[in-house]
Amino acid sequence: MILKNLKVRLAINRFKSRQEIESAKSTFIVTVEDGATILQALQYIYECLDPTLAFEYSCRYGRCGLCGVIVNERPVLACTAFIRTAEINIKPLANLPRVRDLVIDRTLLDAFLKEHGIYFAANAGEAAAASGSVNTSPDFKPVMVPGGLVKLSGCLECLCCHSACSSLDPGGDKLENFAGPYIFLKLAQLHLDPRDHVDRKDQARRFGIEKCLSCKGCYCPQGIPVYREAIQPLLS
Numbered sequence: 001m002i003l004k005n006l007k008v009r010l011a012i013n014r015f016k017s018r019q020e021i022e023s024a025k026s027t028f029i030v031t032v033e034d035g036a037t038i039l040q041a042l043q044y045i046y047e048c049l050d051p052t053l054a055f056e057y058s059c060r061y062g063r064c065g066l067c068g069v070i071v072n073e074r075p076v077l078a079c080t081a082f083i084r085t086a087e088i089n090i091k092p093l094a095n096l097p098r099v100r101d102l103v104i105d106r107t108l109l110d111a112f113l114k115e116h117g118i119y120f121a122a123n124a125g126e127a128a129a130a131s132g133s134v135n136t137s138p139d140f141k142p143v144m145v146p147g148g149l150v151k152l153s154g155c156l157e158c159l160c161c162h163s164a165c166s167s168l169d170p171g172g173d174k175l176e177n178f179a180g181p182y183i184f185l186k187l188a189q190l191h192l193d194p195r196d197h198v199d200r201k202d203q204a205r206r207f208g209i210e211k212c213l214s215c216k217g218c219y220c221p222q223g224i225p226v227y228r229e230a231i232q233p234l235l236s
Contacts (some may be wrong), residue, residue, distance in 0.1 A: 005031060005033065006032055007029060008032055008086055009028075010045070011090070012025065012027075012101070012102070013090065013101070013102070014026050028049055037080065037081055038076065038083060039079040042078060053102075054100040054103050055069070057078065057079060059079070062080040063156065064156065065159075066158070068104075069102050071088060072085070072088060072089055075093060075094075075160035075161075077156075077158055077160070094163045094164075095168040096108070096162065109183070112179070120193060146194075148229050151225070152185060152189050152224065155189075155220075157182070164219040166215065166217070176207065178211055179207035181230070184207075184209055185224075185226055188200070188229070188233055204235075210235070218230075
């Protein structure tokens with residue numbers, strides 16, 4: 001049910017710098033129309049009420065993955081999350097360093113992917129050296145794309161799965177102990193790619209994927225079955 005002309009109270013977690021330990025809350029009262037989204041409410045607050053509010057977005061249509069936030073304790077894409085209740089609490093994604101207000105720092109994950117060779121490299125030796133795995137020269141013949149890889153290609157890299165993972169370090173800086181579902185999904189994409197020759201299962205084991213066996217609760221706002229299509233192939 002989508003409510004019409006609803007007066008909404010939005011409580012938003014705020015902080016100004018990485019050095020702040022405790023965040024404050026700002027509360028805004030906004031009247032929304034039929035079909036309004038969380039992102040539209042944030043845009044209205046920024047444009048009409050508080051131009052200091054920091055949040056991220058780009059496409060506005062659920063394609064870029066930049067607008068991930070936690071709404072009423074659930075990670076969502078703000079541009080596709082409709083307002084359906086009069087009381088809304090909004091926080092930045094969890095398990096990641098914070099930059100300001102609802103903006104999180106993605107560079108830690110990007111650096112981890114690069115450091116450990118979690119990418120497809122035309123030069124197979126480059127990826128092997130980074131990953132510590134044995135590699136052979138890639139074969140560039142035409143290949144059939146596995147169905148599992150097609151499903152995983154729908155990942156927007158919104159990091160909602162990373163935020164929702166209860167096994168991750170809340171500080172977000174101990175990925176070597178347990179890398180989390182986003183990293184495992186990236187490994188699974190490579191594992192299922194016939195062009196990739198690095199032992200991605202070995203990498204996943206080194207980054208604690210066995211811990212997922214006791215949870216199996218991976219979440220994706222796009223509906224990707226992360227545990228079944230990404231975690232299980234790396235554990236088998």
